[in-house]
Amino acid sequence: VKRSDASGSAPGIDGVVEERLENGLRLLLLESHLSPVVCVSVWYRVGSRHDPAGGAGLAHLLEHMTYNGTARHPKGAYDRVLHAHGALHNASTWLDRTGYYVVVGSDRYEIALDLEADRMRGARLDPADLRDEITVIANEIQRTEDEPAAALHERLQSLAFRVHPYGRPVLGWPEDLQAVTAADLRAFYDRHYQPGNAHLVVVGDVRLPELRERIRSTFGAIPAGAAPPSRAAAEPAQRGERRFELRKAGGQELWAAGYKVPSRSSDDSYALDVLAHVLGHGRTSRLYGALVETGLAVAAGAEYPAAPADPFLFLIDADPGPGVARDAVEEVIDREIDRLAREPVAPAEIARARKRARVEFVMRRDKVSARAFLLGELESTVGWRVAETYLARLDAVTPEHVMRVAGRYLVRDERTVGHFRPSGTD
């Protein structure tokens, strides 16, 4: 058992205890007695990137299917048992990971440990449930398709990543899902749902000695299982802008661009965080001033989603104003980026980004699930210790560094641009 107490100074994340069970399961445990609530979450390092060719959506389908009973708990029992204990629970699948969580009163959290341990190796994956579950997911896919912004972003990702599996939709393609067999699902489960490929994050009103004991008697009983060998994937350099148009029913034109950027493991990621704040967070941001206040756009924003393990996209969105040509919006965005690449941002802009990040950390303490998600998400990709050093790294970002990353990454040859034009408007 490896153990190390963290003593980072970042607010909201002090006191995380990291351990490992003999079967390979990593544990991140954090006592927090602010309210009598515990979040138990289990994260598997399997996401849409691990879907096999021709099987887009398998990881997400598996997430759904693990709710349909285990050897010890018949179909429906998971929901019923947690329901009766007043627990709230859900799951999500994303690019690199699948996460399950239960939030429950601290006097009964062992039930969540028991059920989640059962899920790890005991899922029945009954072939009889497969068709209905695929229909449910088909409904989920249709919902996404009916959301113009979601449909636009899914296609943006598809076009930006032609080789890397990040190009595949997490929910999968209906045709691929129809072809999935129970045997495919079982093999995928056996490969990825192993203690060595998962981490258990528990945050809340627990006492560590008792928690450890309960983890040992539930997860500790699972035979060792290794993580599948990780397969590196890389997207070749883009070298040239890619563009597409999407026509569907909708009431508003949308514009979105994704620029290839490095992941959180890069030193540049902290400067990219600041850049996203300066460019597109709130009414003090540059895009708000240049696009919204001028009436060129109705909304505009920028985001650097740092959670993906591999290089992903810096996203800029703008909803062109009525009668405003998309080109006019794009011109202003290019001009703002160009300015960021040439002139250092004002110290006040950096200070604002820092303070907001700091406050977000403090606010996160309000909910055990928010801290569990932060730890679980980071541990799925770059490691949870990023949370310890995050604010200090952000404090170290200089105007010059922001300028450098703007000039290096926000370039046309590395961007993909999508335009949603409501059907019926020409």
Place this chain on the structure above:
Amino acid sequence: VENGTNIGARVRTLELACGARAHLLENHANPTVDVVGFLDGGLRDEPADLPGVADLAFAMLDRGTRRRDERAIAEALESNGASLQYGVGPETALLSGRCLSEDLELLLEVLGETLREPAFPEAQLRLEREETLVALRESAFDTLERAYRRAAQRLLGERDPYARDPLGEPAVVERITRQDLAAHHLRAVAGDRLTLALVGDIDPGRARDLLDAHLGALPRAGAATPPAPVADATPGGRGDAGIERIAIADKEQVDVVLAGPGVARDRPGFEAYGLANFLIGGSFVSRLNQRLRDASGLTYGAQSQIVSGRRAGLWFASFGVHPTDVGPAVDLAREELRRMVTGGVGEEELRLAQQHLTGSFPLRLETNRAVASWLLESVRFGRGLDYVDRYRDRIRGLTRSAVDEALRALIDPDGVLAVAAGSFAP
């Protein structure tokens, strides 16, 4: 919230010089404060010829005051990671803010200033108006929104605050002027209509000083016209066996809304109605989810809720399905509702729901904002500040016959209205 018992006894209630009431609850677990409040009135304050003026007026409060322009307000809040939002509902206007405790004065200063002396600048009005028009255009393509509005309008009449779109009507929004907004502000913002809850890391003495300083000088409604009482409309629309279909081109999925009259929240014994609704569509294991998702895979999920306040509003359930499944899904849902009304709630079913609602209670009170909202609801519906402490006993005390009666009152099996919106098969 820390020591989540005896909350009622720990709340301090102040009345400010302007007649506003503020309920303060200390929770020093985290250095943050949540400020939540409501002003009686909401959409009921709108003149008949100006639907949309309330939402526009409140959305404009933080876009400029007599002292500061929009950017200065945004700068003050965003530089400190603080937030402040306004919104309008059928019976109240809502406000909600959050900040680090060190920034409470700043937040209350901005709150007071925006409530007291908004400037409604013309340039910002153009932006806000455009945002509203875009949102209205988008909602015309939103299948759930369309089905819900139509059902509510058939039940309550087109002009009812529970039925009409709070954003108003495009033709009216186009012509709303600064003067209209100023007039609405005079009508709607008054100290004696305002109730606040401050929960978090506060020193009550200092909070009182700050509230007096920044909100004490709000005008009183005094002799001004109080919000006109709107009688509960005689339900004009009772459903029939049919399904009203609203065609929206180019959609993958159809959203279905089933609806009937709701129930006022200040009605004694409201808990029975809340629990009845919870059984219908309030959880993963609700009757509608068991029937439509688990047993038949027809939908990604079904929900139901009572939308009401001091007025009865409406009850509705919703689910998204494939266009070819609309008929069968509605039949199944209606059949299940009929079964609930005729067969009543099972003993075990009731016990599990009671366990869930009482067991999940600490989870629902985890954040300061949630506690603040509970306090405000309790005050608004005459339940008393200690309702939060009594709630679990109220739920435990519900009998089968009380819940059966609530089910019968909520659901008229022959009169449940069904509206579906989406692209139907030709």
